[in-house]
Amino acid sequence: MDKKKPIKSISYAKWGYIFIAPFFITYAVFSLIPLVDTIRNSFYEYYYSGLKVIGPTFVGLQNYISLLSADLPKYAWNTFVMWILGFVPQIAVALLLAAWFTDARLKIHGKEFFKVVIYLPNLIMASAFAMLFFALFSNAGPVNNILLRMGVIGEAIRFMESTLGARTLVALMNFLMWFGNTTIMLMAAIMGINPAIFEAAELDGCTHTQMFFKITLPQIRPLLTYTLITSLIGGLQMFDVPQILTGGQGAPDRTTMTLIMFLNNHLTSKNYGMAGALSIYLFVISGILCFIVFRMNMDDDPDGSKAAAKRAKKLARKGGKAS
């Protein structure tokens, strides 16, 4: 035992700091300093009017207030609508496919092929995908052409000129790009459920539907919540697809303009004050969502089952004492 002491006294602590230093220095330089600068700018009136620079003049919370009273709520709403239009089918289809793929009794031919195909759009360059959709769904594009020739429609649908059409196209692209990813994540979660539970349920005469709603869903609830939150963060960042599809205009009538497109406009026109205030709004919302993800990742009892067991034990003990 004495032998151990001198070895223990060699401290490797400094190596720990050396190994993590590049990460933290980089993060400080390229994220923390910019964050401080962004916060500072958000309190100033500072923009370019032609070649003339206005400001910087300290205006307090003026930027924040004028954002709220002007376009911000509208763009937040647009972003939310397009996100939910894509997310609802995404999670529904992913759940269905994941349940099918993991069902041992369901013989699906070419399972591997389907998995490869549905994950494919996730890796596609969003800007190129949007450009492709723009060309395909344009008034004289192939989609209209095919539908006309099949006699489904009488005249070309002007997809990009109606609010519903443009938003649906954005949502469709988001759906296509993400449902495969979610399916594969949910599959892993479902395969992590103890198969004995399903076997017992089957012996008790459970139907497929009952098993799905009473066993599968509750068991994967933590991952569903996790998917929801990370997808919300992704939705908040929605940019490439609507930007390219509408040429940055958010057409028609800015109903597909997202928050990041709005930020992009302020950044390219060098309106530092407004861009700063908008960034801080986004930072706060992302911060809250980040914190939820953080809690879920750090918590080894995300669904509260262990805590419930503990409480029950405590109650039982108390009850035992009282009697």
Place this chain on the structure above:
Amino acid sequence: MKKKPDARTIIAHVVLIFLSFLCLFFFYILVINASRSHAQLQLGFSALPGSSLIANFKNVVNDPAIPILKGIRNSLIVSGCCAAITTYFSSMTAYGIYAYQFRLNRAAFTFIMMILVMPTQVTALGFLRLITNMGMDDSLLPLILPSIASPAVFYFMHSYMQSSLPKELIEAARIDGSGEFGTFNRIVLPILKPAMAVQAIFTFVGSWNNYFIPALVITSKDKQTLPIMIATLRGADYMNFDMGKIYMMITIAIIPIVIVYLCLSKFIIAGVTLGGVKE
């Protein structure tokens, strides 16, 4: 024992075939249209490929307004460097926190976990002003350097170490007289290879497709990456463009990734859950 396929099996196959059709149909039209000339495209859609694939390709490559070869080169440089740097430094950070006991160990880990999914867009304003002050605007460097700090890849590597890197091994290397960096580079990295390969692929693809920050950083034409070039197609003179060229450019941007994906699909799909599922 063989039973007739029941209704559920049939429905499952119909739905799966429909979804696969949805996923593949657009790429099918893309490749078909990339092989047809502008005049042919004006005539309407045809299900069969045309004969202008090579002509379109030549037109795109020889167009001085869109230096696509430079775009491919820039994209390859940025994505390749990002993939290499991210995996190396994330492993290094993860190793620092996994293998060493020091006072700020827990704090450092907690901090990285808190910024795990923080969007980079929220600090874009300060980032752009910073790199302008540093004289790094309109260069590829600010697209590469920040990838040294990549929380998600760190988290992945850290989880991987917990399951596959026994601490006794590090201890043994020390007793054999291996230096700390030597241990990391020669013993730890080879063990992490499978995890690093997965993360290198995802980082490469993410960087290849990245549009928001590069579009704000890069201003000169010969430093543009592919997504920025694709975006310029959607400019005001879209109507005057040769449509065959547009489809060909989209093909050039998309198809390399698709081919790599098809070759490594098993490996990549297995990697999705490794990286995403919290355990």
